[in-house]
Amino acid sequence: MIPKLHGRAISSAHGLAESLGRPVSNQEGLTTEGTVIAYWSLLDYYTDLSRIWTSVEWAQHLDDPNWQHPFAASPQGDRRTILHLSVRLHPDDRELTPAEWAEVGHRLARVTGISPPGDEQACRWIAIRDQSHRLDLLANLIREDGNWAAMPAQVLHVLAAECRRIEADLGLLSPRDHHAVGPFQQHTPAVAQTTGDMLDxxxxxxxxxxxxxxxxxxxxxxxxxxxxxxxxxxxxxxxxxxxxxxxxxxxxxxxxxxxxxxxxxxxxxxxxxxxxxxxxxxxxxxxxx
Incomplete structure (x- = not known):
């Protein structure tokens, strides 16, 4: 499982479009029973079981803290509030169940500091599962109390370590396994020393x-x-x-x-x-x- 930390942004529309593999639209509905595989704990206060939000509405929901707390900024003065990260499975990994994908989303949200356990003022976030072997997590780094989320200083290292633990817990392949064909390797036949058409x-x-x-x-x-x-x-x-x-x-x-x-x-x-x-x-x- 390979984590990727995308560039932060001031709006979630681009990150959501990248997660879906297509532009956001007022005509496409996304539900918490399908594409939105995991989400922040207070989402139920904003939606109900009969409501299907469009992808544009999901983006607006993530952007709302920007309007509610217009002066919020990181300790370095950064106002790019939208965090976007993704994880991709090894090509030879088995397909995960929706429940397993949801677990991955919640674990990534915890280790990045956007959703501490039991914190009712945590950040708004959703995990998108709409591309094969990939999960995307989008979050607004402005917490519900208006404070900026406390993320680890070495967040990419933390994500990589959590991916190793997830691989062990779910029985997935790891890029550290030299016996498996990893995402940095290709299936290639052995080089035959006597074959003229092979590279010497x-x-x-x-x-x-x-x-x-x-x-x-x-x-x-x-x-x-x-x-x-x-x-x-x-x-x-x-x-x-x-x-x-x-x-x-x-x-x-x-x-x-x-x-x-x-x-x-x-x-x-x-x-x-x-x-x-x-x-x-x-x-x-x-x-x-």
Whole structure:
């Protein structure tokens, strides 16, 4: 199960359209018995069993706290209130039942801090289940009491850890399972050494070298951006940390390329694939201030 944190927005219409795979509409009804698989605890005060809201009305419902609390903002002054995250199952995973999808939605809402257990002033959120092997969660970060939701500083790390627990609890495949074909791998036949139409090891190494070169260049740019952000107190420390984390993921991919490619010349000690990403003390220090 792979989590993705989408960019925050001031309106939920775009995120809802992305979750559905089509634009929101006044003609399409979404119900809590179908597409809206899970939702915040106070939704029943706003709707009833006989009411079918259109996708436009669902978006308006999520946006309402923006009008009720027009001056609410994050501790960094950010007024982009709509959180959008999604999780995607491994292609070889079994199909989950509606109840299992609902459990996933509630667990993601809890760990992100938008729906603490027993909190009647929590955020408005809904979980959308309308695309195969995927669940989307949309939430307004303005709580019912007008305060901004307290999310974890490393929310993507928290989401990834919860996905590992969900995989274990529901018997799903994990990207860490090297014996399973993960979302970062394709079903490919073994390379036959004597087959002329298959890629030889030299061409594989060359292609891997090219991929590694571009990946290393991108990683260096991300590291530089993280360092610059970390030295500026006015910037959100969470962004610098996220960039640092992305750089470390890029380094991990470089290492993976080194492991799977036969006889790569630059994987010796001290080569590009052997170096660790640069330390970013300024980004880490900014999180402690």
């Amino acid at each position: 090891s030299g061409r594989v190494a060359h292609m891997s070298d090219e991929a590694n070169r571009h990946l290393a260049a991108a990683r260096r740019l991300v590291e530089k951006a993280a360092q610059q952000l970390g030295t500026r107190p006015s910037n959100a420390p969470g962004l610098a940390h996220q960039l640092e984390w992305i750089a470390r993921r890029a380094h991990a991919l470089e290492s993976d390329l080194a492991e799977i490619t036969p006889r790569r010349p630059h994987t010796a000690a001290g080569g590009p694939a052997a170096r660790l990403p640069v330390s970013l003390p300024s980004a880490r220090a900014s999180r402690t201030r």
